Amino acid sequence: MSANYTLLLKIEGPMQSWGYRSRFDYRDTALEPTRSGIIGLICAAMGIARGEDISRFDALRMGVRVDTPGRPERDYHTALDVVKADGSGTDNVQSWRDYLADASFTVGLQSEDRELLSGVSHALQSPAWPLFLGRKSFPVSVPPIAPSQALLPGSLEDHLLSGEPGKRVVLETSNGERVQNDWPVCFGERRFRPRSIQTHFSGEGAAE
Secondary structure (H helix, E strand, O other), X not given: OOOOEXXXXXXXXXXXXXXXXXXXXXXXXXXXXXXXXXXXXXXXXXXXXXXXXXXXXXXXXXXXXXXXXXXXXXXXXXXXXXXXXXXXXXXXXXXXXXXXEEEEEEXXXXXXXXXXXXXXXXXXXXXXXXXXXXXXXXEOXXXXXXXXXXXXXXXXXXXXXXXXOOOEEEEEOOOOOEEEEEEEEEOOOOEEEEEEEEEEEOOOOOOO
């Protein structure tokens, strides 16, 4: 029987945005990092361009512990003299962009593929491209992984549900309480599929 390993990432910055329902003039954010956002972060670290195959990351199971929830904020933008899609002239365009201020998360990546997790860990310590928290204007404030950090034996439940009680923990599961359409299939074509997630709280002990 293959063993599970877990890699823990610290996701922290003054501003973060994890959109999964954004449309045109409104860009939303989830209250914790999305799978598409974290896989995008890993792709930047590994130098994987948009449109390249990312199916290797399907072997990763993801969970998030909310260490500091931060504050939901919204920016209002106005762009002047934007060319209309039909080319008939220009118009002023309004948009609204949500983000989280001063939030901090622990993201866990679980897999039986130790080599894949080791490759992710190495890339995040020496990224090929700059790392951002959902948008290019939101850089990381701390390295996601410390140089001495090692893979941990065990599951997401073992590492995210332990410690200080009462922290919200969102785990991928086969039959969760809700579905979120943020599993990336191809970034170049902006194709995603739904994933099932369940909310727990640290201090509960291992989940079923």
